[in-house]
Amino acid sequence: MSAPTSEQTFVPGALDRSAPFYVAGHRGLVGSAVWRTLEKEGFSHLIGRTSAELDLKDRAAVFDFFREQRPRYVVLAAAKVGGIVANNTYPVDFLSENLQIQLNVLDAALEARTERVLFLGSSCIYPRLAPQPIVEDSLLTGHLEPTNDAYAIAKIAGIMQIQAVRRQYGLPWISAMPTNLYGPGDNFSPTGSHVLPALIRRYDEARTAGAPSVTNWGTGTPRRELLHVDDMAAACLHLLEHYDGPSQVNVGTGTDVTIRELAETVARVVGYEGETQWDTSKPDGTPQKLLDVSRLADAGWRASISLEDGLRSTVEWYRENVGALRT
Numbered sequence: 001m002s003a004p005t006s007e008q009t010f011v012p013g014a015l016d017r018s019a020p021f022y023v024a025g026h027r028g029l030v031g032s033a034v035w036r037t038l039e040k041e042g043f044s045h046l047i048g049r050t051s052a053e054l055d056l057k058d059r060a061a062v063f064d065f066f067r068e069q070r071p072r073y074v075v076l077a078a079a080k081v082g083g084i085v086a087n088n089t090y091p092v093d094f095l096s097e098n099l100q101i102q103l104n105v106l107d108a109a110l111e112a113r114t115e116r117v118l119f120l121g122s123s124c125i126y127p128r129l130a131p132q133p134i135v136e137d138s139l140l141t142g143h144l145e146p147t148n149d150a151y152a153i154a155k156i157a158g159i160m161q162i163q164a165v166r167r168q169y170g171l172p173w174i175s176a177m178p179t180n181l182y183g184p185g186d187n188f189s190p191t192g193s194h195v196l197p198a199l200i201r202r203y204d205e206a207r208t209a210g211a212p213s214v215t216n217w218g219t220g221t222p223r224r225e226l227l228h229v230d231d232m233a234a235a236c237l238h239l240l241e242h243y244d245g246p247s248q249v250n251v252g253t254g255t256d257v258t259i260r261e262l263a264e265t266v267a268r269v270v271g272y273e274g275e276t277q278w279d280t281s282k283p284d285g286t287p288q289k290l291l292d293v294s295r296l297a298d299a300g301w302r303a304s305i306s307l308e309d310g311l312r313s314t315v316e317w318y319r320e321n322v323g324a325l326r327t
């Protein structure tokens, strides 16, 4: 172990477009959007590995990869991810896989002295009944939402690892906490996905089949904030170039809707005119998780894709790719 270094002043600025930049999870919803954004922004040395090529749970392989590639920048968007029922049903997988992935990547990045790392957590790290909108300082002030507490604890460990590296080694690594995301490349699995892709698929299939009704999960009363993944990717690059600090930064739009309103909007956009029913045997999850995005605004960034526009383009993407969806 190297001698501890105290946290030093680091002034963020434009990243070097020719430096090796590893996007962990580059085929996922977020990773693929980050990759597109970086390509558009002129980054010429992007590095990506599928899980088949490099299983991030394999600690030795991850260390070999970092020793060989020596990325100067890393966005950690590889994780075990799923919707409310997947999280609630497989807590061991969500805890264990995420702890392993992030521990291996962050430890290997530390050994390689990676200059900038952006770790992605989730808004579910905050207490279930945190005051709304949720400020970053709400972390660890109350009980977690039980449907995703295992996943949240893994993510909280990741935030702590970033802070610990900053404190002990002085490296300017940062964390961002996205709200619920959606967009092209999402997981549309009927049982495993998040709410928006599930609704798009359900309503579009019902429209095609001429089904008289669809059934969604829960009561429809919880509120969720939804951010298009292209906005998320832009925020990632913005934070890497404009933010440095130990606190995680919330990434969202600052507005939310009820699940019932979201379902009505999806039905209208896909053109479904039947009835909607609610299966209250399925969990609602946290009643509201609206992020306070002042810190992000102070860093000079705000979301630009409206829910209506983002939803329309995602429905288009879904229809064009329905034959080749992830399961």
Ligand SMILES: NC(=O)C1=CN([C@@H]2O[C@H](COP(=O)(O)OP(=O)(O)OC[C@H]3O[C@@H](n4cnc5c(N)ncnc54)[C@H](OP(=O)(O)O)[C@@H]3O)[C@@H](O)[C@H]2O)C=CC1
Pocket: 024, 025, 026, 027, 028, 029, 030, 031, 049, 050, 051, 052, 054, 055, 056, 057, 076, 077, 078, 079, 080, 081, 101, 120, 121, 122, 123, 177, 178, 179, 180, 181, 182, 185, 186, 187, 194
């Ligand atoms: N989607 C959302 O609503 C939200 C997401 N987030 C966070 O954003 C990040 C990205 O999520 P998202 O893009 O939605 O997730 P996805 O499921 O779309 O993508 C995750 C990616 O991680 C990779 N991965 C998973 N396990 C391994 C492994 N063992 N080894 C290597 N790669 C692995 C997968 O690679 P491959 O395809 O090659 O198998 C996959 O492409 C996560 O940290 C998540 O917690 C936060 C809040 C909301």
Ligand SMILES: C[C@H]1O[C@H](OP(=O)(O)OP(=O)(O)OC[C@H]2O[C@@H](n3cnc4c(=O)[nH]c(N)nc43)[C@H](O)[C@@H]2O)[C@@H](O)[C@@H](O)C1=O
Pocket: 081, 082, 083, 084, 085, 087, 122, 123, 124, 147, 148, 151, 179, 180, 181, 192, 193, 194, 195, 196, 198, 199, 216, 217, 218, 219, 222, 224, 259, 282, 283, 284, 285, 286
């Ligand atoms: C991003 C975040 O995502 C997860 O938390 P969540 O916000 O509760 O996630 P969700 O998108 O799955 O559900 C939102 C709401 O929508 C309702 N709902 C209706 N009908 C469907 C439906 O068909 N599928 C789903 N998934 N939800 C539905 C559902 O009952 C709930 O009230 C975390 O586990 C964790 O992974 C995390 O960090």
